[in-house]
Amino acid sequence: MADYRGVMASETPVPAAEADNAPEQLTFADLGLDAAVLKALKDVGYETPSAIQAATIPVLLQGRDVVGLAQTGTGKTAAFALPVLSQMETGHKNPQALVLAPTRELALQVCEAFEKYAAHIKGVSVLPVYGGQGYGQQLSALRRGVDIVVGTPGRIMDHLDKGTLDLSELKYLVLDEADEMLKMGFAEDVETILADTPADKQVALFSATMPAQIRRISAQYLNDPEEITVKTKTTTSANITQRYLVVSYQQKIDALTRILEVENFEGMIVFTRTKNETETVAEKLRARGYTAAAINGDVAQVQRERTVNQLKAGKLDILVATDVAARGLDVERISHVVNYDLPIDTESYVHRIGRTGRAGRTGDAISFVTPRERRMLTAIEKATRQPLTEMSLPSVDDVNATRLTRFDDAITAALEDTAAIATFRDVVAHYVAHHDVPEADVAAALAVVAQGDTPLLLEEETIAQPRFDRDRDRAPREGGRDGGPRRERDARFATYRIAVGRRQRVEPRQIVGALANEGGLRRNDFGAIQIRQDFSLVELPADLSRDTLDRLTDTRISGVLIDLRLDQGGRSAKRSDRPQRRPRDRD
Numbered sequence: 047m048a049d050y051r052g053v054m055a056s057e058t059p060v061p062a063a064e065a066d067n068a069p070e071q072l073t074f075a076d077l078g079l080d081a082a083v084l085k086a087l088k089d090v091g092y093e094t095p096s097a098i099q100a101a102t103i104p105v106l107l108q109g110r111d112v113v114g115l116a117q118t119g120t121g122k123t124a125a126f127a128l129p130v131l132s133q134m135e136t137g138h139k140n141p142q143a144l145v146l147a148p149t150r151e152l153a154l155q156v157c158e159a160f161e162k163y164a165a166h167i168k169g170v171s172v173l174p175v176y177g178g179q180g181y182g183q184q185l186s187a188l189r190r191g192v193d194i195v196v197g198t199p200g201r202i203m204d205h206l207d208k209g210t211l212d213l214s215e216l217k218y219l220v221l222d223e224a225d226e227m228l229k230m231g232f233a234e235d236v237e238t239i240l241a242d243t244p245a246d247k248q249v250a251l252f253s254a255t256m257p258a259q260i261r262r263i264s265a266q267y268l269n270d271p272e273e274i275t276v277k278t279k280t281t282t283s284a285n286i287t288q289r290y291l292v293v294s295y296q297q298k299i300d301a302l303t304r305i306l307e308v309e310n311f312e313g314m315i316v317f318t319r320t321k322n323e324t325e326t327v328a329e330k331l332r333a334r335g336y337t338a339a340a341i342n343g344d345v346a347q348v349q350r351e352r353t354v355n356q357l358k359a360g361k362l363d364i365l366v367a368t369d370v371a372a373r374g375l376d377v378e379r380i381s382h383v384v385n386y387d388l389p390i391d392t393e394s395y396v397h398r399i400g401r402t403g404r405a406g407r408t409g410d411a412i413s414f415v416t417p418r419e420r421r422m423l424t425a426i427e428k429a430t431r432q433p434l435t436e437m438s439l440p441s442v443d444d445v446n447a448t449r450l451t452r453f454d455d456a457i458t459a460a461l462e463d464t465a466a467i468a469t470f471r472d473v474v475a476h477y478v479a480h481h482d483v484p485e486a487d488v489a490a491a492l493a494v495v496a497q498g499d500t501p502l503l504l505e506e507e508t509i510a511q512p513r514f515d516r517d518r519d520r521a522p523r524e525g526g527r528d529g530g531p532r533r534e535r536d537a538r539f540a541t542y543r544i545a546v547g548r549r550q551r552v553e554p555r556q557i558v559g560a561l562a563n564e565g566g567l568r569r570n571d572f573g574a575i576q577i578r579q580d581f582s583l584v585e586l587p588a589d590l591s592r593d594t595l596d597r598l599t600d601t602r603i604s605g606v607l608i609d610l611r612l613d614q615g616g617r618s619a620k621r622s623d624r625p626q627r628r629p630r631d632r633d
């Protein structure tokens with residue numbers, strides 16, 4: 047990859063100081079896309095093209111071949127789907143466009159994306175064709191005629207061999223995740239398809255890596271391709287603690303609510319990918335009793351400023367924003383940034399988390415990562431040169447412990463208002479004198495009145511958190527036999543318990559700092575850190591020497607002796623779930 051040359055697409059983050067007179071953002075309309083496609087983009091709520099889209103779309107619209115170095119999560123699907131849809135003629139019997147993808151999962155995703163972006167183009171038909179699915183459905187659709195076929199190479203070859211797929215009118219061929227296709231043994235199929243389709247077709251090849259075999263294929267079968275890669279040169283500030291949480295899309299709102307309950311936050315920005323989602327999330331947070339507002343590119347500047355001023359003044363605690371709307375925002379109160387959706391490039395990540403940790407303060411960034419986005423997480427860590435610490439979903443116990451602590455705090459604060467206490471003491475004394483009820487029960491009854499309809503404690507409700515294995519650089523494979531990705535516990539690590547937690551307002555950074563200093567540990571010696579209400583669980587090397595253990599046991603964090611000891615199971619036990627590796631299916 048080091049010698050990879052070509053067009054560098056770069057999104058320069060706007061420094062905070064330039065925020066409000068930031069240069070105009072490039073829009074999808076600037077790229078020359080068809081009006082019907084632009085309309086669909088408005089519906090889905092994307093604000094601006096991602097770096098790979100901005101660089102690729104104009105080149106594809108000029109009719110040139112492209113080799114794009116891009117990973118999942120960068121918006122590469124739209125980078126090829128939008129120009130194909132903008133240029134194609136519909137209604138031919140034989141397909142005009144073919145997308146080859148390594149897995150059934152990706153093929154289906156690409157189909158869905160095409161359908162979404164083609165919502166306002168009449169009569170476009172998209173067909174997924176992959177192994178494992180019966181031929182009948184595919185055959186009848188092919189007989190009726192389709193415009194775009196998205197398939198895995200093996201099954202496409204089967205149809206070509208049987209004469210059930212006619213690619214003689216093909217105008218656009220896309221190879222998606224080309225390196226993956228080769229790794230899975232599809233090289234020959236891919237080359238046959240490249241060679242046996244019309245010579246004047248336009249080809250776009252996307253790959254996360256650029257091995258020699260792909261260079262050779264692109265030199266042999268592509269016509270003077272423009273090489274496009276996204277430049278990532280970024281660093282993040284050391285005063286920001288960066289964590290991530292593996293969640294499924296459906297769990298995000300519950301996960302966010304639990305985080306809001308247990309984190310000590312002052313002001314927060316929650317980033318979503320689309321404008322529509324900012325509104326939805328803000329609405330759901332308001333329904334759960336938080337002061338939250340949405341800002342996005344469609345919100346008028348005056349309204350945006352009003353909202354930001356409310357955040358500054360503490361009248362509002364949570365802003366749900368898109369990248370564009372939050373560009374350059376400089377509000378000291380923002381203690382937390384939550385990436386509800388990961389951004390589409392690493393520079394946006396750096397820009398987003400830079401909204402916290404302002405004016406020399408510390409900040410917290412929490413990123414929601416769905417199991418499919420593992421690679422984007424790795425890309426972020428590589429680009430920022432900082433590993434992110436995995437956190438687990440706050441449990442019902444964590445949430446309830448925080449609620450009880452807050453309840454205690456509220457009582458303590460109320461007791462300080464001596465005048466009010468004197469008045470109510472008389473009221474209570476009067477009640478006790480006239481009813482045969484102990485004072486403690488009266489206090490409890492008053493608490494019930496104060497609590498209203500909201501239960502004090504959360505009911506036990508388990509959310510099965512998905513996991514992934516950080517060491518496995520593979521997306522889930524075709525076949526889908528297991529129940530979802532899991533995190534494989536690294537055998538090098540053991541889980542230790544330390545006697546400081548959320549109650550002591552301890553942060554992962556302090557734990558790493560203290561243990562590294564006292565025990566002479568390095569960054570690589572730390573695995574996941576989970577902060578609970580009264581204790582924390584830290585993964586450290588299983589083979590720590592007696593001497594190191596002794597020194598660590600005597601360590602203090604925030605003045606508290608941490609009493610480090612091996613964790614005997616309990617709540618961390620679920621982390622040792624056996625991994626279920628997927629067999630690699632060929633199609």
Ligand code: AMP
Pocket residue numbers: 092093094095096099117118119120121122123124319320390
């Ligand atoms: P991909 O890399 O193509 O798998 O896209 C990753 C995700 O980003 C998908 O959920 C897309 O819907 C979303 N996406 C693609 N382009 C944009 C954009 N310009 N703005 C916001 N989200 C986008």
